[in-house]
Amino acid sequence: MAVPRKTANRFRERAEVLDFLLEVAAATSQTLDLDELLANVAQIVRKVLPYELFAILLYNDRNQELRIRYAVGHRLEVVKNVSIALGEGITGAAAARREPILVADVRKDPRYLNALDAVRAELAVPMTARNKLVGVIDVQSTRIGAYNEYDRAILTLIANRVVAAIENARLYRRVDRQNKTLRLLARTSQEFSAILDLDDLLSTVSSSIRSLINYDAFSILLVDQEQNALRHRFSMRFDERVKIDNIPIGSGITGAAALAREAVRVHDVSSDPRYIASHPDICSEVAIPLIVQDRVVGVMDLESSALRFFTDDHLRMLLLLAPQIASSVENARLYEEIAKDLHAARDLQAVLLPAEAPEIIGLEAALGLRPAREISGDLYDFFEYGD
Numbered sequence: 001m002a003v004p005r006k007t008a009n010r011f012r013e014r015a016e017v018l019d020f021l022l023e024v025a026a027a028t029s030q031t032l033d034l035d036e037l038l039a040n041v042a043q044i045v046r047k048v049l050p051y052e053l054f055a056i057l058l059y060n061d062r063n064q065e066l067r068i069r070y071a072v073g074h075r076l077e078v079v080k081n082v083s084i085a086l087g088e089g090i091t092g093a094a095a096a097r098r099e100p101i102l103v104a105d106v107r108k109d110p111r112y113l114n115a116l117d118a119v120r121a122e123l124a125v126p127m128t129a130r131n132k133l134v135g136v137i138d139v140q141s142t143r144i145g146a147y148n149e150y151d152r153a154i155l156t157l158i159a160n161r162v163v164a165a166i167e168n169a170r171l172y173r174r175v176d177r178q179n180k181t182l183r184l185l186a187r188t189s190q191e192f193s194a195i196l197d198l199d200d201l202l203s204t205v206s207s208s209i210r211s212l213i214n215y216d217a218f219s220i221l222l223v224d225q226e227q228n229a230l231r232h233r234f235s236m237r238f239d240e241r242v243k244i245d246n247i248p249i250g251s252g253i254t255g256a257a258a259l260a261r262e263a264v265r266v267h268d269v270s271s272d273p274r275y276i277a278s279h280p281d282i283c284s285e286v287a288i289p290l291i292v293q294d295r296v297v298g299v300m301d302l303e304s305s306a307l308r309f310f311t312d313d314h315l316r317m318l319l320l321l322a323p324q325i326a327s328s329v330e331n332a333r334l335y336e337e338i339a340k341d342l343h344a345a346r347d348l349q350a351v352l353l354p355a356e357a358p359e360i361i362g363l364e365a366a367l368g369l370r371p372a373r374e375i376s377g378d379l380y381d382f383f384e385y386g387d
Contacts, residue, residue, distance in 0.1 A: 024161045034169040038070035041162050045139065048154055049123070049147065053115055053140035057084065057091055058166075059133045062312065063267075066095055066136060073140075074115060081283070081307050089113035091136045094124035098133065100152045104145045121146040125155045127163040134163050174313060180212055181317045185324065192328035196335040202234035205325055209302070213314050217279045217303035221247065221254055222333065223296055230254055230299055237279050245278070252276035254299045257287035261296055265315060267308040279303060286310040288318045290326035297330050358382050 024044055031037050038056050045054065053073040057066040066084040068074065086096040090111050094101040103122045106112035112122065121141045127134040137159050141147065188208055195201040206218050217237045221230035230247045250259040253274050257264040265286040269275040275285070282303045290298040300322065304310065357365035369378065 024158055032169050032172040034166070034173055035070070037162075037165055037169050041137070041158070042070065042072055044162075045137065045155065045158060048158075049139055049151055050141065051139040052142050053119065053138075055079075055091075055138045056135060056166075057095075057138065058135040058170075059095065061133075063308065066091060067308070069135070078115060080305075083308065084113070090122050091124045091138045094126050094138075095133055095136050098126050098128055100125040100156055102147055102149070102152050104147075106140075115140065116142075118142045120144040123147040123152060123155060125152070125159045127159045127166065129163050129167050134166060177212070177313055177317070181320060184208060184212060185320060188321070188324060192324055193331070195328070196332050198329070198332040198335075199234065201328055201332045205300075205328075206234065206236050209318075209321065212317055213302065213310075215302040216305045217282065217301075219254075219278070219301040219303075220290075220298060220329070221301065222298040222329070223249070223258065230258060233298070235278075247276065253285050254287045254301045257289045257301075258296050258299050261289050261291065263288050263315060263319060265310055267310075281305045283307045284309045286315065286318065288322050290322055290329060292326045292330045297326055297333075300325060353379065354381060 031040070041056060042054050045051070051072070053071075055068050055071045055074060058069045059066055063083070064086055066086075068079045068082060071079045084092045084095075086092055088111075090101050090103055090106070090109065090113070093111055101122075101124050103109045103112065105120055106122050107120070112119075119140045120143055122138065123140075124136050124138045126136050137155060139147070139155070188205075191204065191208075192201060195204060202220050205220070209215070209218065217235070219235040220233050222233045223229075224231045224246075227246075228249050230249060232246055247255045249255050251274075253264050253266055253269070253272065253276070256274055263286065265284075266272045266275065267284050269282055269285055283305055284307055285301065285303045287302075288300045289296050290300060300318070302310065302318070353369065354367065357367050365382075367380065369380075
């Protein structure tokens, strides 16, 4: 089905251009949800520029790369895993030069990164705000010469109008995530400290962090001082409990975090020789040491099947949560050890105390003991006295 295309008529009147820009402004100002906003932008662009492939790539200043944040027509593995450096490909070149790039036939342009064999034309327009690169809007078509100079001007107008909305949505998302973190900290500081069963505590920690960071695998490993190793205590993989091997301190990414006493983040585990595979299809990992009174008691480890998944915001959140988690884990572990001692003392007390009353002629006797806790300090026995 052919898509109606206003640019084919070159917006015959200036009023039509103004009406369209008002439509762009309305569509991008009605939400602060980034996903919804980018979907609105894709619909706006389709009204004036037909495309088979569409992508909005956002720029990460720290890593100096572009990653696809919203896409139409692109393969899922491309959306999840591809990162584009400044100057790489047509989108990277547009970002580096801070100006649109129009390619009538990508087969004749060595910069083209093949996203689909049938693609012939591409138009990439950078988005900038206050001389700062925000991202790139990229459209691709299977027709040679599908886009022209007028199309480039229209897409540039759209990019200039939506960039402020994208920046506001990203800022709102960061603030919202920070507020969620603070609320979680306030809630968990009480919730964690009230849980003395270690398994229940770690399950609660796992679900609490999952509400903030959509990880694929989560593990807590506790330090075994005698063996100088991290012993697996709790692991989740796609909402299912799993078992992983113990790791010597200093080995793997978790062991490195324990040894260095600082967080270790790896954007691509396949390029890090320290990585020890514990779950299939893992691409990125972050390990946070759990420290109580200057002593490492364990490591909290998160993994994702996406490359470069864990951001600076994720790292800050985990570092804020780590002290409370470490303290609660240590308290629960101490309680577990004390509980074992109390169980042993209870068993010993049961041996020392008579199990039933002796038979006494003319007298019915019974006995029972129910301590308020695991064990009481009460002792009793039966003794015979002479006349």
